[in-house]
Amino acid sequence: xxxxxLWRYGGMLDPMREMQRLQREMNRVFSGMGQPLHEELxxxxxxxxxxxxxxxxxxxxxxxxxxDISVVGDTLTISGFREAARLGEGESYHxxxxxxxxxxRSLQLPFHVEAGxxxxxxxxxxxxxxxxxxxADKPGKISVKCE
Amino acid sequence: MDSKIxxxxxxxxxxVETERTRNRRVYxxxxxxxxxxxxxxxxADMPGVDEKSVxxxxxxxxxxxxxxxxxxxxxxxxxxxxxxxxxDYERAFTVSDEIDRDRIDAVVKxxxxxxxxxxxxxxxxxxxSVRTE
Numbered sequence: 445x446x447x448x449x450l451w452r453y454g455g456m457l458d459p460m461r462e463m464q465r466l467q468r469e470m471n472r473v474f475s476g477m478g479q480p481l482h483e484e485l486x487x488x489x490x491x492x493x494x495x496x497x498x499x500x501x502x503x504x505x506x507x508x509x510x511x512d513i514s515v516v517g518d519t520l521t522i523s524g525f526r527e528a529a530r531l532g533e534g535e536s537y538h539x540x541x542x543x544x545x546x547x548x549r550s551l552q553l554p555f556h557v558e559a560g561x562x563x564x565x566x567x568x569x570x571x572x573x574x575x576x577x578x579x580a581d582k583p584g585k586i587s588v589k590c591e
Numbered sequence: 592m593d594s595k596i597x598x599x600x601x602x603x604x605x606x607v608e609t610e611r612t613r614n615r616r617v618y619x620x621x622x623x624x625x626x627x628x629x630x631x632x633x634x635a636d637m638p639g640v641d642e643k644s645v646x647x648x649x650x651x652x653x654x655x656x657x658x659x660x661x662x663x664x665x666x667x668x669x670x671x672x673x674x675x676x677x678x679d680y681e682r683a684f685t686v687s688d689e690i691d692r693d694r695i696d697a698v699v700k701x702x703x704x705x706x707x708x709x710x711x712x713x714x715x716x717x718x719x720s721v722r723t724e
Contacts, residue, residue, distance in 0.1 A: 487675035493668035504702035538624040569638035569702015
């Protein structure tokens with residue numbers, strides 16, 4: 445259904461992800477075959493502040509016009525298409541490691557988002573989406589009275 | 592006492608591994624290399640680099656591409672979820688003598704480095720015909 449929720453951990457390093465990275469590294473060393481093309485694309489980082497969240501995604505070589513971003517409630521979906529280089533007559537691949545094709549990612553954010561105020565910027569192959577928190581979802585302050 | 596400091600001398604591996612002076616992660620960019628009639632085209636995925644932070648060098652027959660990316664820090668926000676880390680890029684290829692060393696064009700756009708390597712004209716025509724006896 446929806447993508448992974450946000451689980452929190454101290455720093456950047458998830459041991460499982462590190463293990464997977466190590467495994468990929470080993471595969472690369474031993475096979476020389478490049479990396480599989482079915483990798484989940486694009487990798488994202490999520491930053492959360494008090495009033496908004498920022499999602500950055502590595503999307504090198506994407507056409508910004510062909511990237512779709514949609515927000516429903518607290519779920520953000522990034523989808524699009526990355527074209528493979530078209531080969532002409534007599535051209536052939538020596539290596540093909542970059543992934544291409546259709547991609548789609550859904551992320552669940554820790555709060556509901558004001559869908560009309562979502563902004564996205566694409567620069568140097570990095571997509572940055574800023575998602576302001578919905579007014580209705582902001583925590584109400586409860587003052588403590590002293591009797 | 593702080594036991595973290597290691598007073599013993601460390602033995603160096605043989606041969607001595609070169610280390611980078613900057614303590615940062617280095618990633619291997621994924622590449623596509625396409626052979627065309629007149630040369631080669633190389634595409635390297637290096638998200639976060641621009642024309643100022645990417646470098647292409649050719650020494651003898653080793654073509655090295657490097658790119659540096661500054662770590663992003665967003666004021667007032669903390670990282671909640673991370674799938675990628677930011678670091679530099681480095682990868683080296685050996686290229687054949689057929690490549691014209693003076694005619695390597697590099698373009699960077701949307702985090703993809705595109706390199707055009709042209710073949711030398713004489714290399715294009717140098718063909719050895721095989722015959723039967």
